[in-house]
Amino acid sequence: MSEEGIIREYILPNGIRILHKHRSGQIAHLAMMVGTGMRDEQPDENGLAHFVEHMIFKGTKRRKAYHVLSCLENIGGDLNAYTTKEETCIHASFLKEYYHKAIDLFADIAFNSTFPENEVEKEKEVILDEINSYKDSPAEEIYDEFENNLYKGHEMGRNILGTIDLVNNFTRDDLTRFIKNNYSTDRMVIATIGDISFDKFKNKIISYFSEHKCHDTFYRRTTFTPSSPFYEIQERNSHLSHCIIGGMSYHIDSPKKMQMVLLNNILGGPGMNSRLNLNIREKYGFAYTIESQYNAYSDSGNFSIYMGVDPHSLDKTIELVFKELSKLKNKKLGCIQLSNAQNQLVGQLALSSESGLGELLAMTRSVFSKEGTEPLIETIRKIRALTSDDIIDIANEIFDQNNINTLIYKGL
Numbered sequence: 341m342s343e344e345g346i347i348r349e350y351i352l353p354n355g356i357r358i359l360h361k362h363r364s365g366q367i368a369h370l371a372m373m374v375g376t377g378m379r380d381e382q383p384d385e386n387g388l389a390h391f392v393e394h395m396i397f398k399g400t401k402r403r404k405a406y407h408v409l410s411c412l413e414n415i416g417g418d419l420n421a422y423t424t425k426e427e428t429c430i431h432a433s434f435l436k437e438y439y440h441k442a443i444d445l446f447a448d449i450a451f452n453s454t455f456p457e458n459e460v461e462k463e464k465e466v467i468l469d470e471i472n473s474y475k476d477s478p479a480e481e482i483y484d485e486f487e488n489n490l491y492k493g494h495e496m497g498r499n500i501l502g503t504i505d506l507v508n509n510f511t512r513d514d515l516t517r518f519i520k521n522n523y524s525t526d527r528m529v530i531a532t533i534g535d536i537s538f539d540k541f542k543n544k545i546i547s548y549f550s551e552h553k554c555h556d557t558f559y560r561r562t563t564f565t566p567s568s569p570f571y572e573i574q575e576r577n578s579h580l581s582h583c584i585i586g587g588m589s590y591h592i593d594s595p596k597k598m599q600m601v602l603l604n605n606i607l608g609g610p611g612m613n614s615r616l617n618l619n620i621r622e623k624y625g626f627a628y629t630i631e632s633q634y635n636a637y638s639d640s641g642n643f644s645i646y647m648g649v650d651p652h653s654l655d656k657t658i659e660l661v662f663k664e665l666s667k668l669k670n671k672k673l674g675c676i677q678l679s680n681a682q683n684q685l686v687g688q689l690a691l692s693s694e695s696g697l698g699e700l701l702a703m704t705r706s707v708f709s710k711e712g713t714e715p716l717i718e719t720i721r722k723i724r725a726l727t728s729d730d731i732i733d734i735a736n737e738i739f740d741q742n743n744i745n746t747l748i749y750k751g752l
Contacts, residue, residue, distance in 0.1 A: 347703065347713050348538045352546065354554045355526025357707055360541050361533045361700075368534025369700045370442045371431040372450060375527040375708050378425045379495040379561060381518070387502015388518045390423040391467060391510055396430070397421070398459035400452040405459060411445045412438070419445075423500055426637055427705060433697055436535045439544065446530070447548040455512045464507055471501050478582045478749050479629070479648055486584040486747045489572065490642060494564045521558035525549075531704040533696055564640050569741075573748045580628065581654040581751040585661060586644030587743035592636040593710045598722045599734045600634050600643070606681050606731070607668065608632030608645055610688065615667075616645065620660050626653040630661075638708065643738060651751040658746075668735040672728040686720050 350358040378389050397419075398405045412419045417434030430449060432442050474480050484499045491497030501507075530545055566588050576582075590596045608616035608631045621627045629648040635641060649657045673681065693699040693716055706713045737743075 347715065349713070350538075350542050352525070352550050354550065354552060355524070355528070356545070356549055357529045358542055358545050359529060359531035359703060359707065359713065360536075360538045361531075361703065362535065362537065363533050363696070364535050366435055366535075367433060367696060368436040368439060368442075368532065368536065369431065369433050369697045370439075370446065370532045370534075371429060371530070371700050371704045372446045373427050373429040373529045373531075373701075373704045373707075374523055375427055375529075376522040377423055377427050378498055378500045380426075380522050381495065381498070383495075384506065385514070385518060386498050387467070387500070387507050388510060388514060389428055389522075390500050390502065391463070391507065392515055392518060393421045393423045393428050393430075394463050394467060395455050395460065395515055396449045396453045398463065399454050399456050400448045401454060402448055402452060405456075408445070408449065411441060415441065417442070425496060425500065427708065429701065429704070431697065431701060439532075439534070439536055439541070443544050443548050450528075450549075451552055455515045457512055460510070460512050460515070464510065467501065467507050468504060471499075471504055471507070474499075474501065478576060478578055478580075479646075482582045482584055482747060482749055483644070483646070486586065486644060486745070487642070489570050489747060490586070490588070490745060491564055491640075492567055494562070496564055496637070496640065524557045525552055525554045527557070529704050529707045531700055531707075533700045533703070561639070569743065569745045571746045573750055576749040576751055578749070578751045579651075580648050581651045582749040583647050583649070583654065583658060584644050584747050585658070585744060586642060587738065587745050589634060589641035589643045589738055590636060591639050591641050592708075593638075594636070594641070596734060597636055597641075598719075599726055599730045600636075600641070600738065602681060602685055602723065602726055603668070603731055603734050603738070604632050604634040604643060605685050605688075606673075607664065609685075611684055613684075615664050616661065619664060620647075620657060624653075624656075624660070626650070626657045626660070630657075654748070654750065665735070665739045669732065669739055672732050674728075678726075678728050678731070682723050682726065685723055689716065689719060689723075 344362050348360045376389060381388050397408050412432055412434055415438050417432055419432045421430045434442055488497040532541055590600050606615060608614045616630045621630050627647045627649045632645045634643045645661055647657055703713055
């Protein structure tokens, strides 16, 4: 029986979950994800999860920083990592004959990182530059401040990078303590998409990872209760005005998640034919950038509409945005409109799955949801099953005035 395209799973005795999807071709993709992110930090640890992600490349008991970074680079591979509010991930792409190198490196990074003192001090400067670059980019800074206001007083609202004062004071002991308190094998997923059999991949993971034992962690997350909507304007010395309008939405396991995904795609998704792009940017030329986003987390979610506009056009652009929201709340999609929207979303998902790495990261993250991994064909079935009534119901719930928050950086 062919393994092609089938997602197979296995759990090691220490709790590490393995995901495998066979795909013919020369390029293989590997990811290791831990269910620990920014929200798992204590207030005085803000930025530490991201700091750990940087420092795992700075040396192990077997490798100096140069050897960690060049292990896959020397064979034409690519190694990278990222931190989110709820996960930390290392991923690599490489020629399929180098699976052993990639798996060996991942195991070394995961369990043998040493966090040399001199590297800690050097990496502080890198992260401080990263923080300052965000402050120099209002289009990025406004997203962080909007979520901070939306999740006011809750860890979900913190900046993933942390603050300058906190990062300046982090030590090697802080890194090792955070890992001890938050990282454990039962919160780890190792996944691949590539031309390797399930049994061969499973046996390689077992040989490198099974010796490490699961241990108790300080793992706890607090639920979030939304507060009253906010409306805030800040004067900024910039040539553009930046604005975000948004509110709370559905968590990753919500039965309404797929409806929200489709609604967001219609409103201001990546397609140039989104309503915001066609009816505001193209028709009036007001917005330099206008788009919407939907972020689903384990126990909450949010949506946002971002616009970067000429200050003189700001009020009119906001008026037009609310006009589009009103249309979605009051006018059902016609049969052809719904079918076109479904076809577009299905096509986008199919194209993204062809990238390999993008599909792998989505597949890996899905393990942390209650539904677990889901074949693309099942996702497509859910999209096709949506109705115009579903979309208008969701629009009225999410775009309700009591769920609308606004943050404006008003330019000159």
